[in-house]
Amino acid sequence: MKGPDVMWYLAVAAFLFCTGALGVLIRRSPLIVLLSLEIMLNGANLALIAFSRHHGQGDGQIFALTVMAVAASEVVVGLGLIVAIARRRLDLDVDKLSTLRG
Amino acid sequence: MIAAAWICLLTPLGAALLITLAGNRLSRRGAGYLATLSVAVSFVAAVVTFAALLGDSPEHRSHPSTLWSWLTAGPLDFGLRILVDPLSVMMMLVVSGVGMLIVAYSIGYMDGDDEERRYFAYMAIFVFSMLLLVQGGNLLMLLVGWGLVGLSSYLLIGFWHQRPSAVAAAKKAFVMNAIGDATMALSLFLIIQRTGTLNFEAVFAQADSIGGPWAMNLIALGLLGGAVAKSAQLPLHTWLPDAMEGPTPVSALIHAATMVTAGVYLIVRTAPLFEQAPRVLELAAGLGAITLVLAGLIALVQTDIKRVIAYSTMSQIGYMFLAAGLGAYANAMFHLMTHAFFKALLFMAAGLVIHALAGEQDIRKMGGLRSLMPFTFAGFLIGSLSLAGIPPFSGFFSKDAILASALDHGWYGQLLWVAGMAGAFLTGLYAFRLLFVVFWGEPSPFVREHLMTGSHAHAPEGHLSHDGHATHEHAGEGPFSMTSTVGVLMVLAAIGGFLQFAGVWTPLSDWLEPVARPLVEASGTQEAVSSVLAVLLGLAGIGIAWLLYGARSSEVPRVPWAQRLFERKFYFDELYDAAFYRPAVFLAKALERWIERPLVFGSVRELSQGVRWLGLDTSRLQTGLVRTYAFAIAASLAVVTVVFVAVR
Amino acid sequence: MILASAANVLVWTVWVVAAFACLGTGIAVISFTNPFYSALSLIGNLASLAVLYLLLSAEFVAAAQVLVYAGAVMVMFLFVIAYLGGRADAPWAGGPSWQALGAVAASAALFVEVIVVIGLKTSGRLAHQAEIDSSFGRPYEIGRLFLTDHLLAFEITSIVLLVAAVGGVILGSHSREAPMTEAEQ
Numbered sequence: 018m019k020g021p022d023v024m025w026y027l028a029v030a031a032f033l034f035c036t037g038a039l040g041v042l043i044r045r046s047p048l049i050v051l052l053s054l055e056i057m058l059n060g061a062n063l064a065l066i067a068f069s070r071h072h073g074q075g076d077g078q079i080f081a082l083t084v085m086a087v088a089a090s091e092v093v094v095g096l097g098l099i100v101a102i103a104r105r106r107l108d109l110d111v112d113k114l115s116t117l118r119g
Numbered sequence: 120m121i122a123a124a125w126i127c128l129l130t131p132l133g134a135a136l137l138i139t140l141a142g143n144r145l146s147r148r149g150a151g152y153l154a155t156l157s158v159a160v161s162f163v164a165a166v167v168t169f170a171a172l173l174g175d176s177p178e179h180r181s182h183p184s185t186l187w188s189w190l191t192a193g194p195l196d197f198g199l200r201i202l203v204d205p206l207s208v209m210m211m212l213v214v215s216g217v218g219m220l221i222v223a224y225s226i227g228y229m230d231g232d233d234e235e236r237r238y239f240a241y242m243a244i245f246v247f248s249m250l251l252l253v254q255g256g257n258l259l260m261l262l263v264g265w266g267l268v269g270l271s272s273y274l275l276i277g278f279w280h281q282r283p284s285a286v287a288a289a290k291k292a293f294v295m296n297a298i299g300d301a302t303m304a305l306s307l308f309l310i311i312q313r314t315g316t317l318n319f320e321a322v323f324a325q326a327d328s329i330g331g332p333w334a335m336n337l338i339a340l341g342l343l344g345g346a347v348a349k350s351a352q353l354p355l356h357t358w359l360p361d362a363m364e365g366p367t368p369v370s371a372l373i374h375a376a377t378m379v380t381a382g383v384y385l386i387v388r389t390a391p392l393f394e395q396a397p398r399v400l401e402l403a404a405g406l407g408a409i410t411l412v413l414a415g416l417i418a419l420v421q422t423d424i425k426r427v428i429a430y431s432t433m434s435q436i437g438y439m440f441l442a443a444g445l446g447a448y449a450n451a452m453f454h455l456m457t458h459a460f461f462k463a464l465l466f467m468a469a470g471l472v473i474h475a476l477a478g479e480q481d482i483r484k485m486g487g488l489r490s491l492m493p494f495t496f497a498g499f500l501i502g503s504l505s506l507a508g509i510p511p512f513s514g515f516f517s518k519d520a521i522l523a524s525a526l527d528h529g530w531y532g533q534l535l536w537v538a539g540m541a542g543a544f545l546t547g548l549y550a551f552r553l554l555f556v557v558f559w560g561e562p563s564p565f566v567r568e569h570l571m572t573g574s575h576a577h578a579p580e581g582h583l584s585h586d587g588h589a590t591h592e593h594a595g596e597g598p599f600s601m602t603s604t605v606g607v608l609m610v611l612a613a614i615g616g617f618l619q620f621a622g623v624w625t626p627l628s629d630w631l632e633p634v635a636r637p638l639v640e641a642s643g644t645q646e647a648v649s650s651v652l653a654v655l656l657g658l659a660g661i662g663i664a665w666l667l668y669g670a671r672s673s674e675v676p677r678v679p680w681a682q683r684l685f686e687r688k689f690y691f692d693e694l695y696d697a698a699f700y701r702p703a704v705f706l707a708k709a710l711e712r713w714i715e716r717p718l719v720f721g722s723v724r725e726l727s728q729g730v731r732w733l734g735l736d737t738s739r740l741q742t743g744l745v746r747t748y749a750f751a752i753a754a755s756l757a758v759v760t761v762v763f764v765a766v767r
Numbered sequence: 768m769i770l771a772s773a774a775n776v777l778v779w780t781v782w783v784v785a786a787f788a789c790l791g792t793g794i795a796v797i798s799f800t801n802p803f804y805s806a807l808s809l810i811g812n813l814a815s816l817a818v819l820y821l822l823l824s825a826e827f828v829a830a831a832q833v834l835v836y837a838g839a840v841m842v843m844f845l846f847v848i849a850y851l852g853g854r855a856d857a858p859w860a861g862g863p864s865w866q867a868l869g870a871v872a873a874s875a876a877l878f879v880e881v882i883v884v885i886g887l888k889t890s891g892r893l894a895h896q897a898e899i900d901s902s903f904g905r906p907y908e909i910g911r912l913f914l915t916d917h918l919l920a921f922e923i924t925s926i927v928l929l930v931a932a933v934g935g936v937i938l939g940s941h942s943r944e945a946p947m948t949e950a951e952q
Binding site: 756 | 866869870873874876877880881883884887888
């Protein structure tokens with residue numbers, strides 16, 4: 018089955034990654050930041066799968082699955098943090114959560 | 120004989136160590152006995168050495184002995200070396216003999232002082248140091264002894280360290296001596312450079328080939344500098360009167376009998392070197408003559424009993440320098456010996472007076488002690504007569520020998536002879552001024568209060584009087600330790616002169632001949648004329664003193680400018696203060712203000728400030744905002760990627 | 768051959784649709800004010816990614832993506848968003864600030880760089896795709912690789928999951944509840 022070259026997939030992956038990065042940099046709500054983070058991870062995953070197909074080996078897919086598992090764990094912890102912050106009646110705004118300033 | 124010499128040297132050191140280590144376990148009296156015993160053993164050992172040396176024939180009376188090699192560097196080798204020869208044995212006898220008497224005297228004088236043990240330890244160290252100086256077999260040992268006596272002097276002058284004047288005097292003495300030490304060290308460097316050794320025999324054997332006039336003059340000048348400093352001759356003399364802050368036995372031993380005569384010993388010992396630089400020798404004689412007259416003049420107006428005797432010491436050492444400078448070495452040593460006797464006697468008698476008057480030293484408060492302290496008066500009288508050079512006392516023989524030999528040195532010697540004669544007149548005058556003021560006439564009110572109300576208990580208990588020693592009860596004029604030793608010295612001062620009578624009976628000169636051959640020899644007529652004149656001038660001085668102070672039949676002439684000049688000690692202290700002290704202080708202050716504070720402090724402060732600012736600035740990066748950090752990461756990632764791509 | 772070219776056209780069409788869906792939903796996620804909408808956009812993103820995976824013959828991964836990511840993770844997200852309410856910020860409001868401009872620039876730069884780098888440096892090597900057999904991407908293959916070549920990664924991943932679970936429990940426990948005021952912050 019012919020189709021787009023791996024290059025095209027890589028372009029999509031790069032765009033996804035940069036979009037996610039933009040979201041992390043711009044948004045102030047930690048929830049949205051987490052979502053953007055997920056987008057970045059998915060972009061990486063896409064690149065991995067594309068290369069796996071290109072080389073004909075399954076290692077890239079294994080890596081992608083692992084990334085997915087780790088991303089899930091990270092979301093758990095991140096959401097836990099956000100819920101804890103919200104429970105203390107703090108503003109969900111990363112600019113205001115800056116007590117670690119030096 | 121060698122063993123005896125080593126015992127003589129090391130016993131006082133051992134005593135000092137014992138006293139130090141025993142600390143409180145040794146009683147104060149015990150420390151005094153131990154110190155006296157050690158110096159007595161030293162004296163006995165010196166006598167044994169002397170007797171053994173007598174057994175040798177005159178040409179073979181030089182015995183070096185090295186304990187071990189101390190400093191070695193390439194071809195240079197300096198050992199712990201002593202030399203037993205006529206000159207060193209003579210000095211050993213004088214130092215240990217007079218030292219023994221004075222340390223015994225101190226048992227009574229320092230009785231009751233809280234720090235008696237420290238005193239006796241210091242005295243023992245001093246005796247050891249002085250013996251090392253005179254027994255040293257090479258110039259290095261001599262220098263070591265030199266420095267150690269300077270140290271002991273410092274420690275003992277400042278013995279009553281709670282008194283700021285004592286501490287200042289100790290520092291002054293040490294600093295001035297240090298100048299002498301420095302010039303001596305430079306001489307030693309020159310000698311080492313040119314001969315590669317410091318052993319006496321080796322250096323003297325090559326004395327005429329060490330170098331040209333310049334080198335020899337420099338070496339001799341350096342040695343002379345040390346001698347001048349140690350013997351308190353002009354221009355390094357201002358420390359001696361201040362050194363009277365120490366206890367009286369210290370003044371007797373160190374600043375009269377032994378340490379200050381070390382300069383004379385040095386010149387006599389290194390005579391072969393000095394003879395290669397005759398101008399320097401003449402300079403030494405000239406300095407001695409000037410000091411002789413100046414010190415005599417200053418002594419005329421002093422009011423502290425010890426200071427008068429101190430200036431008298433300065434003056435008499437001037438005589439010794441005069442003799443040594445003209446080459447009459449044996450005469451200089453003879454005067455050194457007799458001077459040790461009568462000067463120690465004078466100081467110790469003065470100590471008896473001070474002790475009886477609860478520490479008072481101002482002679483204006485004294486008077487009429489003759490009837491109250493006859494023994495002391497006798498001692499003082501014998502000492503003063505000896506000092507003034509009146510026969511048959513010891514000073515007559517030694518001083519006259521010096522004066523006579525001056526006539527044998529051409530016009531320069533004759534000039535110095537005139538100075539010596541003037542000195543004889545002054546000596547009689549100031550010595551008997553002191554005697555009459557203190558002992559003659561009616562007892563003064565002060566004396567009445569202290570000595571005639573039956574007991575000493577009227578002096579306030581426990582307070583630190585003039586020389587810091589406590590008062591206490593005893594029968595007679597002083598404790599036995601003090602009176603007995605003064606008695607011995609009286610005998611020595613009276614008969615010591617019979618050891619040598621110039622032209623007729625010269626055992627001393629013969630004894631010292633192999634070591635120090637004299638350069639001048641007075642003829643019979645010169646001797647006779649000089650002696651008669653000297654005695655007449657001395658008697659004239661005594662007579663005038665009697666008129667002014669004894670019978671009080673004439674007024675002391677009022678010459679205000681002279682009075683002030685003498686009282687200010689010819690303004691030497693002021694001169695040195697302006698020439699050395701003030702510029703040094705100014706320099707130090709300027710350096711502190713302009714260099715140390717801005718550069719050193721400033722740089723440290725600037726450094727710490729800089730680091731703090733850097734830290735503060737850097738901490739501004741820690742904004743605490745996650746977005747900033749993320750942005751930083753993204754931006755750096757972009758940059759780094761470009762860099763990697765470009766480089767690859 | 769027509770069948771081959773028709774298949775090609777089909778693949779390309781699917782690819783284009785999925786790719787643009789991906790990109791569009793991606794931008795949507797970071798643009799919406801309402802976090803709920805953002806989360807839903809992300810679900811769409813994940814779905815389009817699954818399609819792309821299928822096009823790359825990674826069937827198992829596509830299935831896992833839908834099941835795990837879209838099905839579990841996003842559901843968790845939606846729970847939390849529902850719990851917290853719709854408070855979120857408006858990203859493009861108030862005009863472009865320096866920070867926003869800088870962020871856009873940085874991301875754009877990254878994107879361009881990646882494309883350029885891939886284009887410049889890997890010209891020859893990315894030309895030929897490898898041939899694959901029918902077992903590529905099958906669960907059997909994945910399982911075999913997990914349990915032989917990449918066993919360590921497998922095990923460590925399980926530990927990571929455990930740690931995350933414990934962390935989640937701790938963070939969510941009630942014991943440390945104490946409302947902090949603005950001042951204490």
